[in-house]
Amino acid sequence: MVETVVSSALPVDELLSIKKNRLEPEHQSGREKRICIVTGTHGDELEGQYVCYEVNRRIQAHMENLRGIVDIYPALNPLGVDSITRGIPKFDLDMNRIFPGNKEGSMAEYIASEIVNDIDGADLCIDIHSSNIFLKEIPQVRISEETAKKLVPMAKYLNVDFIWVHSAATVLESTLAHTMNMRNVPTLVVEMGVGMRITRQYCEQLVDGIFALMREEEIWDGEVQQPREPVVSTDGEVSFINAEASGVFIPTVEHWKNVKKGDPIGDIVQPLTGKILHHIDSPVDGEVFTLREYPVVYEGSLIARILGGIKR
Amino acid sequence: MTKEVLFRIEAPYRDELRVHGYRFGKGDKAACIVGAMRGNEVQQLYICSQIIHTLKELERRGCISSGKEILVVPSVNHFSMNIGKRFWPSDNTDINRMFPGYNEGETTQRIAAGVFENIKDYSYGIQFASFYMQGDFIPHVRMMDTGYQNPSLANLFGLPYVLIRKPKPYDTTTLNYNWQIWETSAFSVYTNATDRIDEKSADQAVASVMRFLCRMGLIKYYGHSGYIASVLEEDELMSVRANAAGIFRRLKGPNDTIRMGEVMAEIIDPYEGDVTMQIVAPTDGIVFFAHNEPLVLENTVVFKVIRRLHK
Numbered sequence: 001m002v003e004t005v006v007s008s009a010l011p012v013d014e015l016l017s018i019k020k021n022r023l024e025p026e027h028q029s030g031r032e033k034r035i036c037i038v039t040g041t042h043g044d045e046l047e048g049q050y051v052c053y054e055v056n057r058r059i060q061a062h063m064e065n066l067r068g069i070v071d072i073y074p075a076l077n078p079l080g081v082d083s084i085t086r087g088i089p090k091f092d093l094d095m096n097r098i099f100p101g102n103k104e105g106s107m108a109e110y111i112a113s114e115i116v117n118d119i120d121g122a123d124l125c126i127d128i129h130s131s132n133i134f135l136k137e138i139p140q141v142r143i144s145e146e147t148a149k150k151l152v153p154m155a156k157y158l159n160v161d162f163i164w165v166h167s168a169a170t171v172l173e174s175t176l177a178h179t180m181n182m183r184n185v186p187t188l189v190v191e192m193g194v195g196m197r198i199t200r201q202y203c204e205q206l207v208d209g210i211f212a213l214m215r216e217e218e219i220w221d222g223e224v225q226q227p228r229e230p231v232v233s234t235d236g237e238v239s240f241i242n243a244e245a246s247g248v249f250i251p252t253v254e255h256w257k258n259v260k261k262g263d264p265i266g267d268i269v270q271p272l273t274g275k276i277l278h279h280i281d282s283p284v285d286g287e288v289f290t291l292r293e294y295p296v297v298y299e300g301s302l303i304a305r306i307l308g309g310i311k312r
Numbered sequence: 313m314t315k316e317v318l319f320r321i322e323a324p325y326r327d328e329l330r331v332h333g334y335r336f337g338k339g340d341k342a343a344c345i346v347g348a349m350r351g352n353e354v355q356q357l358y359i360c361s362q363i364i365h366t367l368k369e370l371e372r373r374g375c376i377s378s379g380k381e382i383l384v385v386p387s388v389n390h391f392s393m394n395i396g397k398r399f400w401p402s403d404n405t406d407i408n409r410m411f412p413g414y415n416e417g418e419t420t421q422r423i424a425a426g427v428f429e430n431i432k433d434y435s436y437g438i439q440f441a442s443f444y445m446q447g448d449f450i451p452h453v454r455m456m457d458t459g460y461q462n463p464s465l466a467n468l469f470g471l472p473y474v475l476i477r478k479p480k481p482y483d484t485t486t487l488n489y490n491w492q493i494w495e496t497s498a499f500s501v502y503t504n505a506t507d508r509i510d511e512k513s514a515d516q517a518v519a520s521v522m523r524f525l526c527r528m529g530l531i532k533y534y535g536h537s538g539y540i541a542s543v544l545e546e547d548e549l550m551s552v553r554a555n556a557a558g559i560f561r562r563l564k565g566p567n568d569t570i571r572m573g574e575v576m577a578e579i580i581d582p583y584e585g586d587v588t589m590q591i592v593a594p595t596d597g598i599v600f601f602a603h604n605e606p607l608v609l610e611n612t613v614v615f616k617v618i619r620r621l622h623k
Contacts, residue, residue, distance in 0.1 A: 008609060009557035009558075009609070009610035010609055011557045011558055011559065011607035011608060011609060012558075012583075012607070013582070086404065090446075092444035092445075093444055098482070104553070105551075105613060106444075106612060106613060110611040111611075171409075171481050172481070173481040174480065174481040240416075242416060245322070246321070246322045246324045247324050248324065296324055297324070298322075298419040299322060299419060299422065300321075300422040301402075302418055
């Protein structure tokens, strides 16, 4: 059943509503587990839209297999998704930097607090992101070191290629995932694909994983696929490549492919003069799990991230 | 005075970005003043231009103390200002949330790192900032509660109020916060304008900086003594919210005295013109912050009030 989590009036004849669809078994014991699938915090990240659709579709096709409660929130920032805006229109702060929100704060902070209250008490939450318009990512789960022991075993069911255990940063304490994890709602952050696009293959891969995890958590009793074995890595095994010139990046490497140290990654070129401004070689052996998608770069723009020492 | 490029970065299709610094005096790194960090901070740019104008005249008259250096950086993000954006043109990131920066990181991290390298290590840091909520303030000095803050120094600006803010996680990447962590006494000065020039409050801001520099022994300047500030904790301010959306008719502004029950604003139906809601003062006090847009969203803080204070 579609429910409104929170709503707030806009100035002229419009109501902003954050909605979720609750799917639940017809007969309940009262001890059902609850999973929340949330996405659309950043309005330019759309991969989660297909994931929400497909999870909805597959469950509703076989409601007899549903054992728990599934809450699907396709758009935490509906104004952003609708207007192709990463943030909340007319609000300075990134929505994923204002959690747990504040009932006495701005409208955005008020909404954030109501979202947190609605998810609170769930047994599990999956927060789906899709990078941004600049970078393409392989399906991965990102977990902070402090929650790794609890979350890595769960993340392995999600059928992703990579689990990145990263160090904690103070600024990340204001994310939805950190907030929910601190409230004992295990929350997994998925990153995959690229902004403003839907990569159907990645979405279906994740949906298979969500069903595998739901089966493990006794929320789903239908057939599921065996999840693939992800690479689990820490910050120390990830190499960053940033642009050392401003121009147009032309990749010569494919996403999620092996490279050897010294192999070409791409060139930053200058259309006006026909010159190569920066020829980029891989600094390590490994796999390119992040690759620049948007061609125009400034000095410092992230070009690629390479997971070192991995061979497939 | 010397004018120099503190940091530069090339753009793929535009002129290079040059961040300029104006140095007055020679010697100890005494004070650093930073202006527009965002593209709409025109008032902040203007104030810095007037400070540079004033310091040039003081230097000509030999009024900069010997052995002391003052650095003024009027603008960091004019790339955005020149095209009418608030944040960095390509990726919309906020340079003021990238400090202390990272010189091998993303573009705005590199800009922050390149600027911070030049502006850290000063005894005093003054930033003209703007707030993430749209509205007008009583001119005040704002400090982060990092454990290193010194409100009695902030009082030397002679502005009516000093506000102490407990930092939230997203504040830990601002210039003010990082200045303090690097042992600079950091102050953010807020006036009552951002994307327009308010001459009166700009003059007040320039005078407050001159007063501070004079009291710290960095310049010779004969000015008015200003106020002995009331020091406020941000958490003590009372928020007044709009519980309806529509056209916002403000009846009270910054520094106005209010009485409990007095009407502070009206919300008007945008089609029919009826007053749909009156926003009533929940306490006696003084308006510290007031929403300044013609439209208002439901559940928005439209006023912050200093409770039970009289002028």
